[in-house]
Amino acid sequence: MAQANPLILDFDRSVLPLPGSLSVDLESWQEEIRFGCRLNSMQRLGQMIHAAVEPMIPDSASIGGLPVVFMGSGDYHHITLLLLEHFRNYGKPLQLVVFDNHPDNMRYPWGVHCGSWVWHASRLPFISQIHVLGITSTDVEKPHAWENHLRNLHSGKVRYWCVGRNLHWMRRLGIRQSQSFPSIAQLLNAFQCEISQTVEPIYLSIDKDVLSAQDAQTNWDQGVMRFEEMRAAIASMKPRIVAADVVGEVSAYRYRSLFKRMLSGMDGQTEISISQLAAWQKQHQQINVGLLEVLS
Numbered sequence: 001m002a003q004a005n006p007l008i009l010d011f012d013r014s015v016l017p018l019p020g021s022l023s024v025d026l027e028s029w030q031e032e033i034r035f036g037c038r039l040n041s042m043q044r045l046g047q048m049i050h051a052a053v054e055p056m057i058p059d060s061a062s063i064g065g066l067p068v069v070f071m072g073s074g075d076y077h078h079i080t081l082l083l084l085e086h087f088r089n090y091g092k093p094l095q096l097v098v099f100d101n102h103p104d105n106m107r108y109p110w111g112v113h114c115g116s117w118v119w120h121a122s123r124l125p126f127i128s129q130i131h132v133l134g135i136t137s138t139d140v141e142k143p144h145a146w147e148n149h150l151r152n153l154h155s156g157k158v159r160y161w162c163v164g165r166n167l168h169w170m171r172r173l174g175i176r177q178s179q180s181f182p183s184i185a186q187l188l189n190a191f192q193c194e195i196s197q198t199v200e201p202i203y204l205s206i207d208k209d210v211l212s213a214q215d216a217q218t219n220w221d222q223g224v225m226r227f228e229e230m231r232a233a234i235a236s237m238k239p240r241i242v243a244a245d246v247v248g249e250v251s252a253y254r255y256r257s258l259f260k261r262m263l264s265g266m267d268g269q270t271e272i273s274i275s276q277l278a279a280w281q282k283q284h285q286q287i288n289v290g291l292l293e294v295l296s
Contacts (some may be wrong), residue, residue, distance in 0.1 A: 006292055007067040008151040009049065009079065014072045014249035016285040018292065022051045022067070027162065030045075034253060035075045036113025043269055052082055067113035068295050069245040070288060074207045074218070074263075077104060077247045078117035082201060084124060087243070093128035095200045096121055097237065099230060100207040102137045104159055106147045115139075122152040133191060133233075134184065134210035135162040136223045153178055157170040161187050163224060168228045170241045184225045188233050203244045204234065204295075207250025208287060218250055219272050227287060231294050244295055247287065 005020040011030050026033075026048075032041050053069075075099075087094055097117065098104065108116035122130055130152075140160055144244060152158040153175045160167070160178035167180050182186040196203075209218050215227040217255050234241070252272050255261045273282070 004067040007069045009071045012072040012251040014251035015070045015137050025126045038111040066243045071247045072249045073251045074247045077114040078206045094203050097132040098132045098205045099210045101209040119149040130158045133161045134223050134225045202240045202245040206246045216281045
């Protein structure tokens with residue numbers, strides 16, 4: 001896959017230049033879309049992104065040559081929904097594989113946001129299953145149980161693959177397929193055994209907050225996966241990957257909306273100094289180049 005030049009959906013100026021990359025300037029959408037938005041805002045943005053991306057997508061009967069799409073901060077992970085829409089008429093079911101430190105399957109009553117988009121994706125009829133890999137967030141534990149959408153977990157359409165988390169409450173509710181492991185290595189071994197028993201094409205979505213701070217730092221809680229472990233896992237799936245997107249860059253933004261400032265504060269995001277921001281963005285640029293190497 002990914003024979004086309006990488007595409008940057010540039011909301012927040014956080015994605016540093018990549019070899020041969022093309023860019024769509026979306027900074028004017030930042031306040032409206034970042035972190036969360038109403039569904040009608042997503043629909044309007046989708047029309048703009050569709051016009052930019054569609055010329056790069058071959059006939060749906062022969063997927064290939066797609067760009068890897070970089071979208072900036074993890075605050076934009078819900079934009080994956082708009083990219084998935086390009087596969088509605090693909091003619092085959094897709095599996096969605098998500099590297100993320102958070103489940104992104106949480107309740108959000110005001111539309112869609114970066115922590116709820118997996119639930120919306122699970123409602124798409126052409127998505128056969130969703131795997132969220134590398135979760136170390138406490139969002140999946142009992143005190144937050146009520147915040148998770150449960151029906152898609154119970155059916156197994158969404159599966160959490162966690163490290164070091166207590167999922168006993170799920171067992172009492174009959175949720176059997178989500179699992180927690182002592183280490184990333186054990187998690188990825190189990191996942192690779194599982195995915196190898198299926199044949200559907202894979203859409204890959206990466207939030208770099210799943211990575212250890214030893215490889216790329218963020219300004220919110222992050223996971224324990226090492227980049228080389230991620231690279232190896234991606235390489236094993238590569239023959240089946242038909243498209244990929246990447247979020248998790250570091251950027252600084254102050255919302256004009258008091259509501260969004262409050263939600264962002266509750267999410268635990270901390271302020272970043274200018275010197276930190278430049279150094280951390282450079283780290284992420286190196287990770288992005290590495291992702292392009294393994295995906296192209």
